[in-house]
Amino acid sequence: MASSSKKVCVVGAGVSGLVSARELRREGHEVTVMEQSSGVGGQWLYDARTDSGDPLGVAGVPSSIYASLRLNTPRESMGFSDYPFVYPSIDDDDGDARRYPGHAEFLRYIRGFCDAFGLMDAVRLNTKVLHVGLLAPPGHDDDGGVTRWTVRCSSRRGDCEGEVVTTEETFDAVVVAVGQFTHPRLPTINGMDKWSRRQLHSHSYRTPDSFQDQVVVVVGCQSSGIDCLCEDGQVVFADGSSVIADAVVYCTGYDLSFPFLDTGGVVTVDDNRVGPLYEHTFPPALAPSLSFVGVPKRVVVPRFYETQARWVAQVLSGRRMLPSSEEMMAWAEEHHRAREMAGMPKRHAHEFFDDYNCCDEFGEKHCGFPRLEDWKKELRWASVTRQRGDGSETFRDVYHDSELVRQGLLAQGWPAGSQQHK
Ligand SMILES: Cc1cc2nc3c(=O)[nH]c(=O)nc-3n(C[C@H](O)[C@H](O)[C@H](O)COP(=O)(O)OP(=O)(O)OC[C@H]3O[C@@H](n4cnc5c(N)ncnc54)[C@H](O)[C@@H]3O)c2cc1C
Numbered sequence: 001m002a003s004s005s006k007k008v009c010v011v012g013a014g015v016s017g018l019v020s021a022r023e024l025r026r027e028g029h030e031v032t033v034m035e036q037s038s039g040v041g042g043q044w045l046y047d048a049r050t051d052s053g054d055p056l057g058v059a060g061v062p063s064s065i066y067a068s069l070r071l072n073t074p075r076e077s078m079g080f081s082d083y084p085f086v087y088p089s090i091d092d093d094d095g096d097a098r099r100y101p102g103h104a105e106f107l108r109y110i111r112g113f114c115d116a117f118g119l120m121d122a123v124r125l126n127t128k129v130l131h132v133g134l135l136a137p138p139g140h141d142d143d144g145g146v147t148r149w150t151v152r153c154s155s156r157r158g159d160c161e162g163e164v165v166t167t168e169e170t171f172d173a174v175v176v177a178v179g180q181f182t183h184p185r186l187p188t189i190n191g192m193d194k195w196s197r198r199q200l201h202s203h204s205y206r207t208p209d210s211f212q213d214q215v216v217v218v219v220g221c222q223s224s225g226i227d228c229l230c231e232d233g234q235v236v237f238a239d240g241s242s243v244i245a246d247a248v249v250y251c252t253g254y255d256l257s258f259p260f261l262d263t264g265g266v267v268t269v270d271d272n273r274v275g276p277l278y279e280h281t282f283p284p285a286l287a288p289s290l291s292f293v294g295v296p297k298r299v300v301v302p303r304f305y306e307t308q309a310r311w312v313a314q315v316l317s318g319r320r321m322l323p324s325s326e327e328m329m330a331w332a333e334e335h336h337r338a339r340e341m342a343g344m345p346k347r348h349a350h351e352f353f354d355d356y357n358c359c360d361e362f363g364e365k366h367c368g369f370p371r372l373e374d375w376k377k378e379l380r381w382a383s384v385t386r387q388r389g390d391g392s393e394t395f396r397d398v399y400h401d402s403e404l405v406r407q408g409l410l411a412q413g414w415p416a417g418s419q420q421h422k
Pocket of ligand 1: 012071072078127178181
């Protein structure tokens with residue numbers, strides 16, 4: 001039983017924010033989820049609009065999902081711990097009964113999760129968080145050293161066309177769950193600013209139609225492959241070769257960004273390293289009233305974010321204790337130092353590199369979270385290795401499950417092998 005109930009604001013209603021709301025409520029807290037979009041789901045709320053007028057996509061549309069996108073993770077490993085991502089029933093005409101379904105199927109799953117746990121009454125849609133700040137500066141708290149937060153939002157009355165109103169409220173705690181894939185990360189390439197032909201970030205890519213019969217240069221993460229973009233449409237590569245192109249598409253990743261968050265410099269983002277964070281979740285000087293859910297990369301999503309959410313909820317209620325702020329800071333510093341010593345760039349600070357045992361250890365250590373079954377780890381890992389290897393084009397439709405995976409699937413009543421459900 002929670003010893004202390006808090007009034008908590010969750011920013012974002014993607015899987016991280018929704019599972020945070022579920023865990024916080026279970027622990028007895030009063031929760032409000034602020035979501036700028038007109039629906040829940042975060043990235044999975046496909047938006048056919050692109051950031052029109054801003055092809056490099058730093059403006060308004062949160063989702064980076066394109067129309068034909070299918071999951072690259074097997075559905076059997078994508079559920080929350082107590083709400084599996086089951087196959088649709090045979091008479092469900094809207095369902096997508098593939099192991100790697102299209103994005104709409106996962107959005108259906110997320111909506112089902114909200115309904116199953118009655119979360120929608122906690123969510124304020126069309127509500128953008130503009131500013132999160134301390135009610136009083138550190139050391140000037142009016143409530144015996146308790147840190148509290150003001151949250152300023154703009155929202156629309158009624159639907160998307162309604163009048164905009166700005167509100168300000170006070171909360172005991174704020175959980176930041178705004179995802180990682182909204183703010184395009186762009187390379188610096190000579191001539192980019194003068195290139196008169198089309199260029200866009202993958203954030204703004206939706207369908208291939210408008211590229212038909214065009215020469216398109218796709219810039220990957222190693223953008224050093226391009227030397228310059230010339231005004232006449234020529235793309236010159238670092239090895240001296242060149243091509244006349246109609247368009248350049250930047251698949252160069254995303255920047256973590258919390259433009260609404262004002263911690264007076266306590267929390268900073270440096271090349272996608274959010275710091276300092278204890279165990280990727282709590283800034284030591286502001287814990288536990290400020291936390292982040294969803295920053296870790298290459299973890300088992302959404303399950304890992306569920307472990308973070310449960311930990312945050314239990315710490316806020318007093319069920320679990322955090323180490324002292326000095327110990328938490330020492331952890332963050334040592335973590336960064338170890339990564340630097342290993343030669344990793346800062347942007348890998350929150351990478352788990354698909355180490356599923358490490359994900360399990362995190363959950364066990366912080367909130368007694370159940371381990372992911374071995375067959376699900378094997379299923380997931382087989383998928384990762386096939387994507388990286390020669391199955392990169394076919395891994396979604398042709399797979400051969402090991403005996404361990406087959407037994408696990410059959411025990412759940414799920415199809416095994418490469419056979420489709422319907
Ligand atoms: C192209 C693409 C493909 C992917 N494929 C897979 C896959 O196959 N499998 C997989 O496991 N993962 C995949 N992912 C990762 C995916 O992002 C995660 O699965 C998951 O959606 C992350 O959820 P989240 O809640 O942390 O963030 P998000 O889904 O990004 O949700 C964040 C929410 O916060 C809201 N928000 C942000 N700022 C504010 C604000 N100021 N005020 C109010 N609301 C705000 C946003 O509108 C959004 O709804 C993919 C991502 C992309 C971009």
